[in-house]
Amino acid sequence: xxxYGVTCRACGKAETTQIYGPSKERxxxxxxxxxxxxxxxxxxxxDAGRVERQVAEMLTALANATPGEREQCRAEWTRAITAVEGxxxxxxxxxxxxERMG
Numbered sequence: 001x002x003x004y005g006v007t008c009r010a011c012g013k014a015e016t017t018q019i020y021g022p023s024k025e026r027x028x029x030x031x032x033x034x035x036x037x038x039x040x041x042x043x044x045x046x047d048a049g050r051v052e053r054q055v056a057e058m059l060t061a062l063a064n065a066t067p068g069e070r071e072q073c074r075a076e077w078t079r080a081i082t083a084v085e086g087x088x089x090x091x092x093x094x095x096x097x098x099e100r101m102g
Contacts, residue, residue, distance in 0.1 A: 010038035054093045059100060074101065075081050
């Protein structure tokens with residue numbers, strides 16, 4: 001275990017970090033290093049894309065639903081927004097779908 005001088009491949013920021021693992025794996029990690037800020041930004045972009053895909057799927061399903069099914073979905077999504085145990089992603093999806101439903 002040693003300290004390595006690495007450069008973020010996304011933003012070019014130079015940092016010193018401790019890298020573990022076999023020599024070949026450490027070399028790969030040094031070459032493909034991303035700083036925490038860039039990692040978080042990529043993660044948020046992935047999460048946003050996943051939310052948009054789920055919203056699109058729900059809206060497509062609603063297009064084929066009967067009026068009764070639409071009202072049932074609206075009630076379910078309203079509960080999902082206010083539910084404490086639901087995931088943040090599920091609440092985001094429900095809120096976006098309700099806004100786009102009108």
